[in-house]
Amino acid sequence: GNSVTQMEGPVTLSEEAFLTINCTYTATGYPSLFWYVQYPGEGLQLLLKATKADDKGSNKGFEATYRKETTSFHLEKGSVQVSDSAVYFCALQYNNNDMRFGAGTRLTVKP
Amino acid sequence: EAGVVQSPRYKIIEKKQPVAFWCNPISGHNTLYWYRQNLGQGPELLIRYENEEAVDDSQLPKDRFSAERLKGVDSTLKIQPAELGDSAVYLCASSFRLMNTEAFFGQGTRLTVV
Numbered sequence: 001g002n003s004v005t006q007m008e009g010p011v012t013l014s015e016e017a018f019l020t021i022n023c024t025y026t027a028t029g030y031p032s033l034f035w036y037v038q039y040p041g042e043g044l045q046l047l048l049k050a051t052k053a054d055d056k057g058s059n060k061g062f063e064a065t066y067r068k069e070t071t072s073f074h075l076e077k078g079s080v081q082v083s084d085s086a087v088y089f090c091a092l093q094y095n096n097n098d099m100r101f102g103a104g105t106r107l108t109v110k111p
Numbered sequence: 112e113a114g115v116v117q118s119p120r121y122k123i124i125e126k127k128q129p130v131a132f133w134c135n136p137i138s139g140h141n142t143l144y145w146y147r148q149n150l151g152q153g154p155e156l157l158i159r160y161e162n163e164e165a166v167d168d169s170q171l172p173k174d175r176f177s178a179e180r181l182k183g184v185d186s187t188l189k190i191q192p193a194e195l196g197d198s199a200v201y202l203c204a205s206s207f208r209l210m211n212t213e214a215f216f217g218q219g220t221r222l223t224v225v
Contacts, residue, residue, distance in 0.1 A: 044216040089153050097142050099214055101153035
């Protein structure tokens with residue numbers, strides 16, 4: 001079936017370090033791919049998305065490219081800040097609007 | 112514009128008691144989701160509505176869980192009777208019924224069953 005596998009956490013980085021959080025998916029057809037973020041004490045909110053192969057989603061310095069050949073949608077940021085500390089969820093959406101999430105990766109950025 | 116509104120934010124009940132959660136989606140959103148999020152895990156779909164029709168309830172434990180979305184707007188999720196393992200955060204989300212549109216989430220209801 002359709003599913004998302006995320007890199008296990010937690011991930012701890014120093015400020016200004018480079019971030020990669022891996023996400024791979026299994027799906028029939030061509031799903032849309034999303035990264036959601038959950039800051040402490042807040043609800044899930046969309047960080048970025050990509051709707052077709054080779055699309056790059058970007059927001060707040062984060063980027064992810066929809067790679068059909070490797071069925072991946074890895075999240076990257078060149079220089080993380082303390083304020084990026086949160087839990088990040090990779091998600092895929094089928095054409096019928098069904099949305100499935102990965103297990104989440106907790107990121108802690110230290111000053 | 113108001114986001115997805117859920118209530119209550121927190122609920123503590125004894126096992127075997129009933130509990131209900133309420134969700135008001137973003138105006139105009141046809142699709143409504145209920146997810147359960149256990150500690151340290153990602154959201155798991157319980158049920159998805161398109162307008163008032165439940166189009167995917169395959170993951171809803173129907174012996175104790177029920178949901179409704181009267182008039183295709185607000186929705187309620189009920190558990191009766193609650194078990195200790197039901198302790199989790201229950202999330203409601205909504206979206207337009209179009210391809211490639213993101214879901215918007217409420218703050219969730221944290222349920223503790225003691």
